Amino acid sequence: xxALRPDLAVIAGAVAPGSRVLDIGCGDGSLLAALRDQRDxxxxxxxxxxxxxxxxxxxxxxxxQGDADADLAFYPDLSFDCAILSxxxxxxxxxxxxxxxxxxxxxxxxxxxxxxxxxxxxxxxxFGGRMPVTHSLPVAWYETxxxxxxxxxxxxxxxxxxxxxxxxxxxxxxxxxxxxxxPNLMAEHAIFQLSR
Amino acid sequence: xxxxxxLTTSTTLALAEPLTLDGGxxxxxxxxxYETYGTLNANKSNAIVIFHALTGDHHVASPxxxxxxxxxxxxxxxxxxxxxxxxxxxxxxxxxGGCMGSTGPASQAPDGMPFAMRFPVITIRDMVRAQVAxxxxxxxxxxxxxxGGSMGGMQALSFAANWPERxxxxxxxASAARHSAQNIAFHEVGRQAIMADPKWLDGDYYWQGKGxxxxxxxxxxxxxxxxxxxAGLTEKFGRRLQNRETKTFGFDADFQVxxxxxxxxxxxxxxxxxxSYLYITRAMDYFDLAEExxxxxxxxxxxxxxxxxxxxxxxxxxxxxxxxxxxxxALNAAGAQVSFMELSAPFGHDSFLLDVPALDxxxxxxxxx
Numbered sequence: 001x002x003a004l005r006p007d008l009a010v011i012a013g014a015v016a017p018g019s020r021v022l023d024i025g026c027g028d029g030s031l032l033a034a035l036r037d038q039r040d041x042x043x044x045x046x047x048x049x050x051x052x053x054x055x056x057x058x059x060x061x062x063x064x065q066g067d068a069d070a071d072l073a074f075y076p077d078l079s080f081d082c083a084i085l086s087x088x089x090x091x092x093x094x095x096x097x098x099x100x101x102x103x104x105x106x107x108x109x110x111x112x113x114x115x116x117x118x119x120x121x122x123x124x125x126x127f128g129g130r131m132p133v134t135h136s137l138p139v140a141w142y143e144t145x146x147x148x149x150x151x152x153x154x155x156x157x158x159x160x161x162x163x164x165x166x167x168x169x170x171x172x173x174x175x176x177x178x179x180x181x182x183p184n185l186m187a188e189h190a191i192f193q194l195s196r
Numbered sequence: 197x198x199x200x201x202x203l204t205t206s207t208t209l210a211l212a213e214p215l216t217l218d219g220g221x222x223x224x225x226x227x228x229x230y231e232t233y234g235t236l237n238a239n240k241s242n243a244i245v246i247f248h249a250l251t252g253d254h255h256v257a258s259p260x261x262x263x264x265x266x267x268x269x270x271x272x273x274x275x276x277x278x279x280x281x282x283x284x285x286x287x288x289x290x291x292x293g294g295c296m297g298s299t300g301p302a303s304q305a306p307d308g309m310p311f312a313m314r315f316p317v318i319t320i321r322d323m324v325r326a327q328v329a330x331x332x333x334x335x336x337x338x339x340x341x342x343x344g345g346s347m348g349g350m351q352a353l354s355f356a357a358n359w360p361e362r363x364x365x366x367x368x369x370a371s372a373a374r375h376s377a378q379n380i381a382f383h384e385v386g387r388q389a390i391m392a393d394p395k396w397l398d399g400d401y402y403w404q405g406k407g408x409x410x411x412x413x414x415x416x417x418x419x420x421x422x423x424x425x426x427a428g429l430t431e432k433f434g435r436r437l438q439n440r441e442t443k444t445f446g447f448d449a450d451f452q453v454x455x456x457x458x459x460x461x462x463x464x465x466x467x468x469x470x471x472s473y474l475y476i477t478r479a480m481d482y483f484d485l486a487e488e489x490x491x492x493x494x495x496x497x498x499x500x501x502x503x504x505x506x507x508x509x510x511x512x513x514x515x516x517x518x519x520x521x522x523x524x525x526a527l528n529a530a531g532a533q534v535s536f537m538e539l540s541a542p543f544g545h546d547s548f549l550l551d552v553p554a555l556d557x558x559x560x561x562x563x564x565x
Contacts, residue, residue: 044533053537054554057505058561062533064524074525 004030006175007086007112010191014110014168015039019081022046022105024068024098025088029056036061044080046071069093072101080105086112090146096158103164103196112191115171117151117184135174136188152184159194168193204258206231208297211329215292218319224306228330229297230254230289233273234281236336243336244279244563245327245363246288247344247351250476251416251468253296256288257281262467268549278560284340291351292326293318293476295469299326302402302469312471313399320347320483324354331362341365341563345548346515347476350483353496353523357485360500367562369507369555370548372519373493373526374484379514382422383477386415390470399471412470413461420460425511425544429453486526493526504534505562507555509547511540535562 004012008031015021017039023032026045029052035041045063047053056063064071068085069092083106085098090113092098102109114136115121124132131141139145152171159166171178171187180186208229214222231254236243246256246269253260257267257274273279273286290298293315301315331339342363344352349371356366372379390396393411401407421429433453437443440450449455489496504527508520517538524536539554541547548555 050537050539051554053535054539054558054561057535057537057558057565060561060565062503062535063537064528064535065537066521071521071525074528076529076531079528079531 004034005086006172007170007189007191008034010170010172010177011084011086011110011112012039014170014193015041015082015084017041020044020079021082021084022075022080023084023086024072024102025085025091026052026056026061026063028052029059029061029063031084031086032056032061032063033059068098068101072098072105075101075105077104078107080107082106082108082110084110086110087114089113090148090150092148095148095150096162099158099162099164099194103194107195108167109194110191111155111194112189113150113155114146115152115184115187115190116149117153118188119185120188122185134188152187152190155190155192159192164194164196166192167195204231204233206254206258209330209333211326211333213329215322215325215329217316217322217325219316219322221316223292223299223316226292226299226326226329227297227303228289228292228299228326229294230287230330231256231258232288233257233286234284236285236334240336241338241340242283243285243287243331243334243339244341244343245331245339245355246273246279246286247324247327247342247348247355248288248291249344249346249348250419250480251464251473252348253294254288254290254298255296256286260467263463271551272556272559278556279343279563280560284563287330287334287336289327289330291323291347291476293323293472293479295472300469301399301471301475310400310402312402315471315475317482318475318479320350320479321354321358321488323479324351324358327351328355328359328362337362339363341367343367343369343559344371345369346371346545347480349515350480350485353485354483356500356502356504357489357496360497360502363502365503365505365562367505367507367559368520368523370509370512370515370520370545371506372515373486373496373523375481376519380481382418382514383481385418387474387477389414389418390474393470396470399474401470406465408470409462409465412465412468412473413458415461415470415473416464416468417457417461420457422514423544423546425513425542427511428543431542432456493523494529497527497530497532500530500532502532503562503565504532505558506534506536507548507558508536508538509541509543509545509552510538511542512545512547514545 172189349368390411393408396408527534
């Protein structure tokens, strides 16, 4: 099996074996397949792109073509142990409502996103004066799917405002785990595990 | 690959027991015509039932006995094809109410005369009942999958909902869990065209040649439009004229699209019984899977442990994507394993029968999982 994207590898390692999992924005199903094959999970997905959905079905996964903003409402309360939203929050119309849906559907939620306050992004904006194009934000402003850029501290703020609990955090720098200080400055990617 | 010889067996089963219908009647002496492809394995675990659509039949991948044309899903069913007959044992039966060998309005009633309009009004679930009886006679308890497009998808849904322990998977393509007002409306146009034909004779036309051919042809013409997309019609015909340079200022088939529809209508009457068309369209109009299960579609699937896959097409306005998506949502709510996708294809509702490589991949992938 090909190596998982680093944030997905973190999540795959943190999901309890045998869990019922919904991966929203599951792409080609790499994480779902890993959770099914290695963690014995009942893993389901939602994905916007029909080509990706077809690929998932070809891997024997149960994936629904749908949109995190519109289609989560059809899942019953607490129908999953765990809802996953990897690198998708910043592409949604209403990240706050999507977050509410995650913690309505799942007992816990994993959310990963590129940190817009990483020092490289800051420097790029400060000195370049242009919207940053970096390793973790590789697409120009006019064609990026990221319509709601978010920082580690912004996300902590949203979580606090909604009254959710942060169970765990992981930070990545250059695809590696970083445990150093000031993640809002030093982390390129953040992964949060949340609960109600 | 499509030219590879395909081994089929065409048979008719006479049901030993009467069939109890949703309308309350018991139908005696029911016959079910069916074909099989491939080989049933020793533990009978590799069987797939394909349910056909409104005007289809059991000749899914063998030449049609009347038209000589290849089977309606010959591009999908065969050795090495997405529904692989080297791997699976495929069963396809003519539906109850049909006219290609299974009991329908043209069949003999106990009094030796054709049923005609004395044939009981049947439902999609009745069609499935007849095919469950076929499975019983073949000694097959649990299917690898049920598959169907359009009305075949309705039967697949009905099978998975009402006989949940008898299939491990259901693949439903370009279908719906109930007929909409628009669907019913189009069918009513077709039925009225048949019944308005003076040769229909209240259905008792069987000793008068071919019966209401004009009415049946018009019904088919109207229905055929609903199977295609506007863009598809435009691309295929535009406003091009048929074998002429200018308009004739008359009512001949000046336009290619008129000529095409007239041909479709007329050729249909060679292979289809008008009363069957009435009964089968009625069964589709009556179909409402949620209503059968107390009004909530999710409850229809409460006992199902099967994997489901729903596929819609972006240009299908007869059974649009929202129908498949609502089924997917209901299955989700029931906690079923469900996949759903809308594929892009230019051919409207008929996309499920035509060359859509993405569909081939989904079908093969879903069945092999």
